[in-house]
Amino acid sequence: MSKSESRPSLGPRLRTPEAAKYIGVAESTLEKMRVTGTGPEFEKPADKVVVYSIPALEEYLAQRRARSTSEVGKLRPRPRRRKDTPGGLPGRKG
Numbered sequence: 867m868s869k870s871e872s873r874p875s876l877g878p879r880l881r882t883p884e885a886a887k888y889i890g891v892a893e894s895t896l897e898k899m900r901v902t903g904t905g906p907e908f909e910k911p912a913d914k915v916v917v918y919s920i921p922a923l924e925e926y927l928a929q930r931r932a933r934s935t936s937e938v939g940k941l942r943p944r945p946r947r948r949k950d951t952p953g954g955l956p957g958r959k960g
Contacts, residue, residue, distance in 0.1 A: 879909065879917035888923050 880888060886896040889906070899905025900916065906926035908918050 876919035876921050879919055880923070882916055882918075885918040885923060888918075888920070889927060 882896055883893055885906070886893045889896070891899075896905055900908060906918055907922040908916050910916055
């Protein structure tokens with residue numbers, strides 16, 4: 867894309883605490899979702915900076931929209947637990 871062709875702005879960005887509040891989850895949940903790839907799209911403008919655009923958060927919420935509780939589990943598969951350790955938790959011995 868050349869400099870004369872600019873992308874439309876996605877508006878202001880929210881840091882993790884504000885983004886978590888926006889979608890109604892705990893900060894730690896949003897961080898885990900980022901690690902597993904199950905959360906909203908994000909950007910890293912600097913080494914330790916993570917931001918979310920409001921359209922990305924809205925898109926994530928729209929993908930999770932349901933009309934009944936029976937639909938909720940079908941929206942997006944949850945990450946699988948590891949089978950090689952008891953309880954599916956890495957490093958746990960039993």
